[in-house]
Structures are given as C-alpha cells and as structure tokens.
Amino acid sequence: MLPPILKNLRIPVVGSPMFIVSGPELVIAQCKAGIVGSFPALNAREKDGDPIQLDLWLTRIQEELDRHNQANPDRPAAPFAVNQIVHRSNARLERDLEICHRHKVPIWITSLGAREDVNHAAHDCGGIVLHDVINNTFAKKAISKGADGLIAVAAGAGGHAGPESPFALIQEIRAWFDGPLLLSGAISTGRAVLAAQVMGADLAYIGSRFIASDEAHAEPAYKQMIVDSGAEDIVNSAYFTGVPGNYLMPSVVNTGMDLALLGTGDPSKMDFGSASAGHSDKPKAWSQIWGCGQGIGAVDAVEPAGAIIDRLAREYAEAKAAVSAL
Known part of the structure; x- marks a missing residue:
C-alpha cells in the first residue's frame, strides 16, 4: 500500500539521486513534470566559511515548487526527496539530518546502512523513509x-548495483512485504515502468536516463557518452569504491586503465568524505569513472528533463493500452 505522498504522481516514477549529478535544477524540473525528484545531501558542498549549501538548496527547491503550485493549482508539482548516505565515512550525516528535519523533507532515501535514529528523524518531521537494498536480507533488516x-536495486542499475535479477529480488521481497516497493535497474522507458509494476513493484526508480538531461550536473562529455553507449558498454567492478558498481567502460578506458587488470575492491576503503568517492591511488568514481546503468540504449539525445518525462508518460500510456488489448 502506498502512502498518500507517493500517490497521484503523473507516472509512477522516482528520479533516483545520483552522486555529483543530481542538483536543484534537475530535482525542480522532475517535480514540476510530475515525478519525484531527488538528490544526495552530499552533493550540496561548500567551502569552509561559506553558507551551508544543503540549507540553500532545500530553500530554493521548496520556494520554486511552492511558486509552481500556486501558479498551477490543477497541475501541482510532485514531492521531492533527499538521499542520506548512512555510512561511517559520512562525517556530515548528523548535520545534514538536522537540516532535513528542519526543512521537513517529505521523502528520505537512505543508502549504505539502516539506522533507527535516521528513520526516527524523518518520521518526527512527517517524512517517510525509503531504503535501498540489494537483497532480501538487507530488505528485512x-x-x-x-x-x-524499499528500493530494490537489481542487476543493471547504475552505480552501486546489486547482482540479483529484478524478477528474483521483487519476488522474494513481495513474499512478505506489502508496503511501498520501488525497482531500480535498467529502466529507461515507459514500457519498462509498466513492466516493473506488473512484476510487483509500485514505482520505478530511474537514474541514468536523466544524466543525459540539460539540468543534470554532468560534464558534456559524460552526457554524450550516455547517448553514444549501450548496455554492452557497461562494466561492473568493485575496484573503485570497494563495492560492486556499474560504470561506463569508455570512461575507464579514457583514464588509461586496462580493464583486464581491474582488481577487486576493499569495502573498508569506501569514503564519502569527498565529492570523489574512492581510494586515493585510483581514478575517482564518480568524477573520472562515470557511473551508469544498463538501460541507456534507449537514450538517443541530451534534452530537458521535462521532455524525457513527457516521453516516459506517452510510452507508459501506450504500453498500458497495448497490454490491455492482449
């Protein structure tokens, strides 16, 4: 059963928070177009002595969405979400929790750790918590x-993806859990959104498709590489951050590294204390080694996020009509 805040979206989609890539511009565009927009709290960074960027970002997002809602009462914006990296290397976590609590962030997405105090902070300000998992054990925890x-991060998802088939992962979770369930993994079309629902998920979780958007905080070369690449151009490796992740193979090759020589990663070396997570003697994920999921074969141009969502909505409606006709 979906909580009220996740109902009445234009299409059942949450734009996933992408490290470095997601910012206020993308979140605002996604929400105005009718899907949940999100960003990692760690993307909002400032130099010592400067105003706290997370506070400024949240104020900007809330004010712009409020103006949109006042001007468009018949087409209000979707809610937004903030992702918290609940990992011991995130020294900012307590500060960021307080800021999100003060701003009454409506949807909290948690990653790399499940903590009762984080969930309590979200509930205390009226928010809900969606936690991303890669297997059934973590889901139950x-x-x-x-x-x-829960956000089931299945094989083919961008970034720190799990190894399990979405069929297996959704099936096992749905055997005991009837609450909000999202699916992440190579979803780039409206047909795939409907397929996720038929499989048992409530909403689709889409990230990589929005890297190639005008509003994304990604280098032009990164966006173009998304357009030029397909599923076969994705490599999975734990070498860069210590946890298996999916990356654009051309970005690895561009650093001069030999793909055949990539070693295994060390989870103890994970570090979210800087914008470029990774080990100091390696190319940095995500600034040099670009994360991406396997669904990018559907991406053929860099365009505004609103146009991407318009297309998803058309494809979703067409897919529903086609399935109904079977």
Whole structure:
C-alpha cells in the first residue's frame, strides 16, 4: 500500500539521486513534470566559511515548487526527496539530518546502512523513509529498523548495483512485504515502468536516463557518452569504491586503465568524505569513472528533463493500452 505522498504522481516514477549529478535544477524540473525528484545531501558542498549549501538548496527547491503550485493549482508539482548516505565515512550525516528535519523533507532515501535514529528523524518531521537494498536480507533488516518502504536495486542499475535479477529480488521481497516497493535497474522507458509494476513493484526508480538531461550536473562529455553507449558498454567492478558498481567502460578506458587488470575492491576503503568517492591511488568514481546503468540504449539525445518525462508518460500510456488489448 502506498502512502498518500507517493500517490497521484503523473507516472509512477522516482528520479533516483545520483552522486555529483543530481542538483536543484534537475530535482525542480522532475517535480514540476510530475515525478519525484531527488538528490544526495552530499552533493550540496561548500567551502569552509561559506553558507551551508544543503540549507540553500532545500530553500530554493521548496520556494520554486511552492511558486509552481500556486501558479498551477490543477497541475501541482510532485514531492521531492533527499538521499542520506548512512555510512561511517559520512562525517556530515548528523548535520545534514538536522537540516532535513528542519526543512521537513517529505521523502528520505537512505543508502549504505539502516539506522533507527535516521528513520526516527524523518518520521518526527512527517517524512517517510525509503531504503535501498540489494537483497532480501538487507530488505528485512531495513524494515525491522523502521523504514517505510524499499528500493530494490537489481542487476543493471547504475552505480552501486546489486547482482540479483529484478524478477528474483521483487519476488522474494513481495513474499512478505506489502508496503511501498520501488525497482531500480535498467529502466529507461515507459514500457519498462509498466513492466516493473506488473512484476510487483509500485514505482520505478530511474537514474541514468536523466544524466543525459540539460539540468543534470554532468560534464558534456559524460552526457554524450550516455547517448553514444549501450548496455554492452557497461562494466561492473568493485575496484573503485570497494563495492560492486556499474560504470561506463569508455570512461575507464579514457583514464588509461586496462580493464583486464581491474582488481577487486576493499569495502573498508569506501569514503564519502569527498565529492570523489574512492581510494586515493585510483581514478575517482564518480568524477573520472562515470557511473551508469544498463538501460541507456534507449537514450538517443541530451534534452530537458521535462521532455524525457513527457516521453516516459506517452510510452507508459501506450504500453498500458497495448497490454490491455492482449
């Protein structure tokens, strides 16, 4: 069962928070177009002595969405979400939790750790918590610690993706959990959004498709590489951050590295204390080694996020009509 805040979206989609790439411009565009927009709290960074960027970003997002809603009462914006990296290397976590609590962030997405105090902070300000998981064991742990919903990060997803088939992962979670369930993994079309729902998910979780958007904080070369690449251009490796992730193979090759020589990663070396997570003697994910999922074969141009969502909505409606006709 979906909580009210996740109902009445234009299409059942959450734009996933992408490290470095997601910012206020993308979130605002996604929400105005009718899907949940999100960003990692760690993307909002400032130099010592400067105003706190997370506070400024949240104020900007809330004010712009409020203006949109006042001007468009018949087409209000979707809610937004903030992603918290719940990992011991995130020294900013407590500060960022306080800021999100003060701004009454409506949707909290948690990653790399399930903590009761984080869930309590979200609930205390009226928010809900969606926790991303890569297997059924982690899913049960997250719900036992108070998360409201789950994001099943299956094989083919961008960034730190799990190894399991979406069919297997959704099936196992749905065997015991009837709450909000999102699916992440190579979803780039409206037909894939409907397929995720038929499989048992409530909403689709889409990230890589929005890297090639005008509003994304990504280098032009990164966006163009998304357009030029397909599923066969994705390489999975734990070498860069210590946890298996999916990356654009051409970006690895561009650093001069030999793909055949990539070693295994060390989870103890994970570090979210800087914008470029990774080990100091390696090319940095995500600034040099670009994360991406396997669904990018559907991407053929860099365009505004609103246009991407318009296309997803058309494809979703067409897919529903086609399935109904079977």
